[in-house]
Amino acid sequence: MARANDEVEALLREYADLIAIRGGEAFKARAYEKAARAVGGYPQDVSVLDAKGLREIPNVGRSLADKILEYLRTGRMPVVDEARASVPPGVRELVAIPGLGPRKAMLLYEELGISSVDQLVEAIRQERLRDLKGFGERTEDNILHGIAVLRKAGEGRILVSAAMDVAEQLVAELSAVRGCVRCTYAGSLRRMRETIGDIDILVAARRSAPFMEALTAHPQTIEVIAHGEKKTSVRTATGLQVDLRVLPPASWGAGLQYFTGSKAHNIRTRELAVRQGLKLSEYGLFDAESGESITSETEEAVYARLGLPWIPPTLREDRGEIAAGLRGELPDLLAENDIRGDLHTHTDLTDGLAPLEDMVAAAAARGYAYYAVTDHAPNLSMQRMTSEKILAQRERVRALDGAHKRMRLLHGTELNIGPDGTLDWPDDFLAEFDLCVASVHSHFNQSRQELTRRLVRACENPHVAVIGHPTTRRIGKRPGIDADFDAVFEACARTGTVLEINAHPERLDLCDEDILRAKRYGVKFAVNSDAHATTHLPYMRYGVATAQRGWLTTDDVVNTWPLTKLRKFLEAKGT
Structure with missing residues (x-):
């Protein structure tokens, strides 16, 4: 059921890792990484393309197109098989540990003979890593944390x-x-x-x-x-x-409620039924004494008989939704059709896969009222951004504004929050953008105090409107940074800085629990796709669902607001 694009993307990413593990040229590994992203984000199914069609995918040349065709035909890519054979399987297992990396994994194998996660844990316990260059006590702590993240992600999820x-x-x-x-x-x-x-x-x-x-x-x-x-x-x-x-049609509502869960939520609803002399199961709601069926055909009817409104599935985690329902205080949750615009997206000017015009057209097709282009700033050096390039893009954005009559364009940038909290461009240059997103992209292993101050300083910059993917986590691949996020949330509320809910399924950052905490400080949020391809724009659904799990309404989310209200909010931030 996986798309052919996803299969090829995974294979090319693996090959990029194998090149790095073997000490190959960094540019070659990056080339395969870029090609992997391009194939994964390409809107057309690669399994129906010929060699010419494959070469139209960004970063896919003749040689790689031939390799992809061979894989689609035979299920094998010989260069990958060869690379796999030359790298001990245990080293590839080590590379999967968030934060370790291919070079350090190979060093552990060559110097200490470590070829499994269990061997690595034992070596850390024996403090054998500390004599290796680039390793120390803090590195050991980070590796152990990465192993915990990896094992949690590997629990069949x-x-x-x-x-x-x-x-x-x-x-x-x-x-x-x-x-x-x-x-x-x-x-x-x-x-x-x-x-x-x-x-x-x-x-x-x-x-x-x-x-x-x-x-x-x-x-x-x-x-x-x-x-x-x-x-x-x-x-x-x-x-x-x-x-x-398979349920009898008459039991549909009760069965859907039961099998949706969560277990803790269902315990609460059953307790509520018992207090009313009823019995609730997947087959229906019954009188506890007579066994007479009360209702079961719809969820709404089951909840109503218990004295509750219908509770959205995203709230059913036993976080107070039953009590709120009994009080008539359930939130009117954000919905995907409430989103009026996307405030964090990329084009092929930096690491995106599609040109500006294609991204804008795809956003307009989603019915947005406004859309922000926020390519990377120069301190993320691999993107090779310059002031001249971003200003030239601004002219293109201004020329396109109005091409889709119902949608206005905003020209922004995604800044890099440096190790000391400074940003890529000076304030007078930043003042000319419609919107500035600021994100942490490096130096993840700073101390808790340094990371906290770094984020707070970015919040305090009057030109930073949004903190992008605030914890930097990548689910199952990289843990979030160790910052005092309560202090960050307080700074966002104090300065009027918006926190992003990054909708990419690998991020969903902030997560639902962080959203619930931040909301208590009075923070405002933006649900953004962080799209790097036209096929990424629909990821918005996952960001909205995460916002729902954090109990957010349209009042909490700035990109549900009309553009005039959003602009006033952003202007107030800068004063």
């Missing part, structure tokens, strides 16, 4: 976006099976958690057999774990478990 791709395809296919009354996904995916352990699919139908057969016979099913009348579990080719349950 995948990103919400990957799970959603699979679930939506299965729901569409099962909905087309004769006899289907209703079909949807449930579980942690419906609650839009950032990672998903397995996928729960529910079907309402009078006969279950056709649906169970459809799932077990699906081309992506490689293993049938369990096959029954009410539930069938399978494993897909990517190792993902899918659980299918």
Whole structure:
């Protein structure tokens, strides 16, 4: 069920890592990394392209196009197989540790013979790393933290976006099976958690057999774990478990509520039922004494009989939603159609994959009222930005403004928050941008005090409107920085600086728990895609879902506001 683009992207990223591990030329590794990103973000399915079509993808030349065609035809890419054979498997395992890197992984293997995560943990306990150049006590702490992140991510969980791709395809296919009354996904995916352990699919139908057969016979099913009348579990080719349950149509509402969870939320609802002399299960809401069915066909009816409004799935985590519902104080949550514009995006002027005109057209097609282009600033040296380039882009943005009549364009930049909190350009230059996003892109291992001061200083700059991906985390790959975020949240509230909820599925930064904390300080937020390709703009859905999990409304999110209100807010920040 994975796109061919995703498979090729993963293969090219692996090859880039292998080049780096083997001590190959840095430019070659970067070239394959860029090509991987380009293929992953390309809007067209690469499996239907010929060599000429593949060469139209940015950073894909003739030689690489031939390699991709060979992989699509045979399932193998010989240069990758050769590179794999020359690198000990254990070293590749070490490279996966967030923050370690290929060169240090190879050094550990060559100097200490370390070829597994367990061996590395033992070596740290014995303090054997401290004699190696570039390693020390702080490095050891960072590696142990990275190992913890890696192991947590490896507990059979995948990103919400990957799970959603699979679930939506299965729901569409099962909905087309004769006899289907209703079909949807449930579980942690419906609650839009950032990672998903397995996928729960529910079907309402009078006969279950056709649906169970459809799932077990699906081309992506490689293993049938369990096959029954009410539930069938399978494993897909990517190792993902899918659980299918078929419910009687009359039990749909109760079943959907039960299998959506969370477990803690369901305990609360069952306790509420018991106090009212009722019994709640996946089959319905019943009178506890007589067993008479009270209601079950819709979630709304089940919640209403318990004295509650319908509670959005993204809130069902036992974080006070039951009490708020009983008081009539549930928030009117942000919805994706409330978003009026995207305030953090990139083009091929820096590390984006699509030209300005394509990004603007794709944003207009989403119905946005405004759209900000925020390419990287010069201190991220690999992007080779200059003042001349950014000013030339501004002229292009101004010329395009009005080309899509319902959408206004903003010209911004994503600044780099330096190790001391300084930014790329002087204040008088920054004052000319419509919008400045500032983000940490390097020096992640500074002390807690240094990282905190760094972020606070950026907040205090009158030209910084938004702090981008505030913790810098990449889910399962890099932990967030160790800063005092309560101090950062207080600084944002004091200075009127907006915190980003970065919608990229690998980031979702801020996460829901941080959003809940920041909201208590009175911080405002912006949900942005951080798109580097036209195909990334729809990631907004995951950012909105994360905002919902943080109990946010349109009042909390500045890019739901009309442009005039947003401009006034941004101007107030600069005064």
